[in-house]
Amino acid sequence: MEETKVLETLRDDYAERYGFRDEATYLYETPRGLSRRVVEEISAIKNEPEWMRQFRLRAYEIFLKKPMPTWGADLSGVDFDRIVYYARPTDRPARSWDEVPEYIKRTFERLGIPEAERKFLAGVEAQYDSESVYSNVREDLARMGVIFCSTDEAVQKYPDLVREYIGTVVSIADNKFAALNSAVWSGGTFIYVPPGVRVEYPLQAYFRINREAMGQFERTLIIADEGAFVHYVEGCTAPIYTEDSLHAAVVEIIVKRGARVRYTTIQNWSNNVYNLVTKRAFAYEEATMEWVDCNIGSKVTMKYPAVYLLGRGAHGEVLSMAFAGDGQHQDTGAKMIHRAPYTTSLVQSKSISKGTGRASYRGLLKVYPGAEHVKANVSCDALLLHDVSRTDTYPTMEIQEQNVHIGHEATVSKVGDEQIFYLMSRGLSEEEAITMIVNGFIEPIVKELPMEYAVEMNRLIALEMEGSVG
Amino acid sequence: MADLEIRDLRVAVEGNEILKGVNLAVNKGEIHALMGPNGSGKSTLAYALMGHPFYEITGGEVWFKGQNILELEPDERARLGLFLAFQYPQEIPGVTVSKFLRAAVNARRQAMGLEPYGPYEFGLILNEKMERLRIDPSFAFRALNEGFSGGEKKRMEILQMSLLEPEMAVLDETDSGLDIDALRIVADGVNSLVGPNMGVLVITHYQRLLNYIQPHFVHVLMDGRIVRSGGPELALELEARGYDWLRAELESTATA
Numbered sequence: 191m192e193e194t195k196v197l198e199t200l201r202d203d204y205a206e207r208y209g210f211r212d213e214a215t216y217l218y219e220t221p222r223g224l225s226r227r228v229v230e231e232i233s234a235i236k237n238e239p240e241w242m243r244q245f246r247l248r249a250y251e252i253f254l255k256k257p258m259p260t261w262g263a264d265l266s267g268v269d270f271d272r273i274v275y276y277a278r279p280t281d282r283p284a285r286s287w288d289e290v291p292e293y294i295k296r297t298f299e300r301l302g303i304p305e306a307e308r309k310f311l312a313g314v315e316a317q318y319d320s321e322s323v324y325s326n327v328r329e330d331l332a333r334m335g336v337i338f339c340s341t342d343e344a345v346q347k348y349p350d351l352v353r354e355y356i357g358t359v360v361s362i363a364d365n366k367f368a369a370l371n372s373a374v375w376s377g378g379t380f381i382y383v384p385p386g387v388r389v390e391y392p393l394q395a396y397f398r399i400n401r402e403a404m405g406q407f408e409r410t411l412i413i414a415d416e417g418a419f420v421h422y423v424e425g426c427t428a429p430i431y432t433e434d435s436l437h438a439a440v441v442e443i444i445v446k447r448g449a450r451v452r453y454t455t456i457q458n459w460s461n462n463v464y465n466l467v468t469k470r471a472f473a474y475e476e477a478t479m480e481w482v483d484c485n486i487g488s489k490v491t492m493k494y495p496a497v498y499l500l501g502r503g504a505h506g507e508v509l510s511m512a513f514a515g516d517g518q519h520q521d522t523g524a525k526m527i528h529r530a531p532y533t534t535s536l537v538q539s540k541s542i543s544k545g546t547g548r549a550s551y552r553g554l555l556k557v558y559p560g561a562e563h564v565k566a567n568v569s570c571d572a573l574l575l576h577d578v579s580r581t582d583t584y585p586t587m588e589i590q591e592q593n594v595h596i597g598h599e600a601t602v603s604k605v606g607d608e609q610i611f612y613l614m615s616r617g618l619s620e621e622e623a624i625t626m627i628v629n630g631f632i633e634p635i636v637k638e639l640p641m642e643y644a645v646e647m648n649r650l651i652a653l654e655m656e657g658s659v660g
Numbered sequence: 661m662a663d664l665e666i667r668d669l670r671v672a673v674e675g676n677e678i679l680k681g682v683n684l685a686v687n688k689g690e691i692h693a694l695m696g697p698n699g700s701g702k703s704t705l706a707y708a709l710m711g712h713p714f715y716e717i718t719g720g721e722v723w724f725k726g727q728n729i730l731e732l733e734p735d736e737r738a739r740l741g742l743f744l745a746f747q748y749p750q751e752i753p754g755v756t757v758s759k760f761l762r763a764a765v766n767a768r769r770q771a772m773g774l775e776p777y778g779p780y781e782f783g784l785i786l787n788e789k790m791e792r793l794r795i796d797p798s799f800a801f802r803a804l805n806e807g808f809s810g811g812e813k814k815r816m817e818i819l820q821m822s823l824l825e826p827e828m829a830v831l832d833e834t835d836s837g838l839d840i841d842a843l844r845i846v847a848d849g850v851n852s853l854v855g856p857n858m859g860v861l862v863i864t865h866y867q868r869l870l871n872y873i874q875p876h877f878v879h880v881l882m883d884g885r886i887v888r889s890g891g892p893e894l895a896l897e898l899e900a901r902g903y904d905w906l907r908a909e910l911e912s913t914a915t916a
Contacts, residue, residue: 211775607713613760615710616820617738617767626763630754630803 191543210300211429212293212400216319219277222403224270226250231374234236236342236376239349249362249372256366257576259415261465262519262552264491266542268464269338271403273367273436275374283315283322290316290324298324301427303396310642312391313338317408318398320376327393335384338393342411344380351382356411359442359470359498367466371407371440378408379441383418383449392421392454392640399428399435399463411443414449414477421452423643427487430460433491437463443479445469447501450478454642458650459487461518467493475501482638483510486650494552496525499533499561506535509634514547514579516653523552524568524586531562539570540632543579544654551600552584559590567597573631574604575624625655661723663687663859664828668852671701671708671717678704680884688859690826693870693895695863696881697903702863703747705881706832710734710744710891724828736770738764739771743826745817747833751805756799757816765823789822793849811842818849829853835869847872867899882905 216625220228229250232242258265287304298304298316307314308525313327315338322340331338335589336347344352362372379395399406428435437459443525446453459465464489471479479485497506508524526535541549551570572581583600605627613623629636629648636644662685671679678701686692696702701824708715710724711734729737752760766776777785786800793815805813814834820830831850835843850873854860862873870878870892878894879886882903887895887910898906 313869347907517813606750609750609752611710611712611734612746613752614734615738615744615746616760616824617771618763619735619767620733622763622767623735626755626760627752630752633754 207297208301208427208458209430211431212297212655214279214293215277216277216401217281219401220275222272224273224275224374225464228275232374233406235276235278236345237244239347241353242345245357245362246361246373246375249369250262251367252363253373256363256369258366259492262492263519263550265464265466265490268436269434269490272403272433273470274401274403275403275405275407276376278321280319280321280323283325283343285326287324294318294323297398298396298402301396301398305390306394306642310391310640311394311519312389315340315379315395316398317377317395317406319401319404319406324376331389334387336387336389337380337382339380340367341378341380342376343412344411348380348382351413352380352411355413355442355444356409357442359444359472360440360468364468368437368440371409371438371468373408374405375409375440377406377626378410379393379412379424380410381412381420381422382542383414383420386417388419389421392548394423394425397424397426399437399459401655402431403433404437405438407437408438408439412443412451413454414443414445414451416446416449418446419450419464421454423456423640425455425456425458427458428463429459431462433462435463437465437467437488439467441467441469443475444478445471445477447475447477450480452480452482453495454482454639454643455484455485455489456639456647457485457491461487461489461515463488463493465493467491469495470495470498471496471506472498473506474502477501477504478505478507480507481500481509481524483522484509484635484647485510485512485522485640486654487552488518488520490521490546490656494523494525494554496527497535498527498529499535500529502530503532504530505533507640508539509541509635511632512539512541512549513651513654514541514543516545516547519548521550521552523550524553525547525554526556526566527554528561528564528566531560531564532564535567537568537570538634540573540635541570541581542573542575542628542631543581544575546578546580548580548582550582550584554586554588555596556588557591557594557596560592562593564591564594564596566594570600571631572600572602573628574602575628621655625652628655663724664861665723666720667723668710668720669705669708669722670705670717672716673704673714679708679886680783681720682833682881682884682886684861684879684886686828686861689856690877691800691862691873691875692877692879693858693862693864693875694879694881695865695867695895695898701864702881703832704861706744706830706863709751709830710742711737712833734813738824739768741778741827743821743824743829744815745821745829745831745834747815749805749813751803751808753803753806755804758783760804764820768824772857779784782875786823789819792852793819793822794845795819801909810837812837812843814838814846815849822849822853826858826860828859830863830899833865834862835864835866842876843869844872857875867895870895882907882910
């Protein structure tokens, strides 16, 4: 219903809406660069238990030893010595907007967060640089035992739960950036949903990088107990600076027997953010894990949401959309690891490359011996807008079981001149025509978003398409 | 001057001149049929009128509502009130008929200084128009032309025409690929729109469609020129005798 609105707001400016910056004052920030001392300081500031301090220090040692990944996007611009690893804007997360410092409140109000919370969310968490500045969950959910808070708060309040699960899905040694995150993590969301509890409205987190050359390393841990359901939505933005920032998150999800988790991301970082994220879920018997992953912004994104299908009948999905504008590289994909019989998975990836943008699909589909009757399907479609636009597909399949059904298809297409002419012959401008074709192309993914986000997504695409003609 | 006036229009495709000086005048309230053998340039004329970039204008003018529209982009021509029903409508995956049509109708309304329709209001109008063309309401929520049969696509073109209310409509081989029932529905749709506010140029290879949409004027295009114009009886003559006699006649006149 919203296309006219989308077209009307075509002239909106990204810088106006997301690119503004605050003159923030920080209570504390570490000096640029990373050292054992910085890691210890972060732990000390947070007054963490010894086990977490050790967790960080072990991860730091691993980080030093791990080489930079060279198999994917170009990361030569990442300069670990220039980055500020921790910046604390407030001393604790507020429970009501009134308590949030004025300049931060203005930021999130401009981004529409409090309004969204009132309208359709069950809970909101807002992270500003390193720390969560606001966190709130509806009272009825809290009474049912649903926990929704920053991971820092969870370490203090629910140490047993955190200790039991953190680092079990994504080990601290998984890759260089997972190790880095484990060493310096701050903020992120912790969710626990008790057995049988269904959270009917989405829980949302909003991540904002404000400081220049900032590293944001949130750590998210979600546990859906048996038969539970939760939908978590995260959004990300940052101002435009000349110095690059780094976002290296780790997300771990445990979906127990018969539970279902949907995790939706709308990533719209500014084009100076390296976005290197490890997202992984364990799905047990009859559980369902769904990643809905939309990547529009960033300079470079490397992200391959994974589902380990560990119990009989578990189901995993990755529905992803990547938009690579001029100079951007979206290296995204999915991993489906079938370790149990009768597990099913679906990967649907849609990418758009505009101008000199490059979108890569990189996927792994693995079926272990003994995982009989697996059904898996992977489809990736790429749409190119210009002659210089680029797309690549790197699908890897390791199928070690005979009795399985595997489907795979990949398409590459260009926005057709005849399609553009057809739409223009009905009165749409060339830019509106191309925008409509692009929005139609990603519709199978966008229709999975809650309506408010679907509208926002169409609007973001329209913004990205501005000036793409001629 | 006529409402649509084509003057000495010359069009080339990849350097080959296809239209070699076409003159034609169509007024609102009139139905003109343009007939001709395959390869005579009929579809070239349709595309050139709408402004397809593949067709290079090498000479001439097309006047519509006080402007030489050859200087306008296709979307500007459309918003001015020119419409082309395509022989091969494009499929646009993921874009629903209703979403597309509302955007198109509102683009035209805004150009006319009218308020754009809201979704609910437009839904009612769309429903009514679809009913009249006997299109199942579920089509509003299907992707535009995707997986539609030939007949469904043609009906969709007429639906678009009925919503956009053009002042001048060009129907390019709208009868091709239609069975007799579909043909009748499409023709009824066109006839219900024809009136003092709209002129129509029907491009067709066969006379068949003209049994249902009765033209006031018939023109024959051959080798890039209009070689004969007449009343409805000309179409019947072509149906009975084919195009060869006309060619022979023209050649004998030329050599005489």
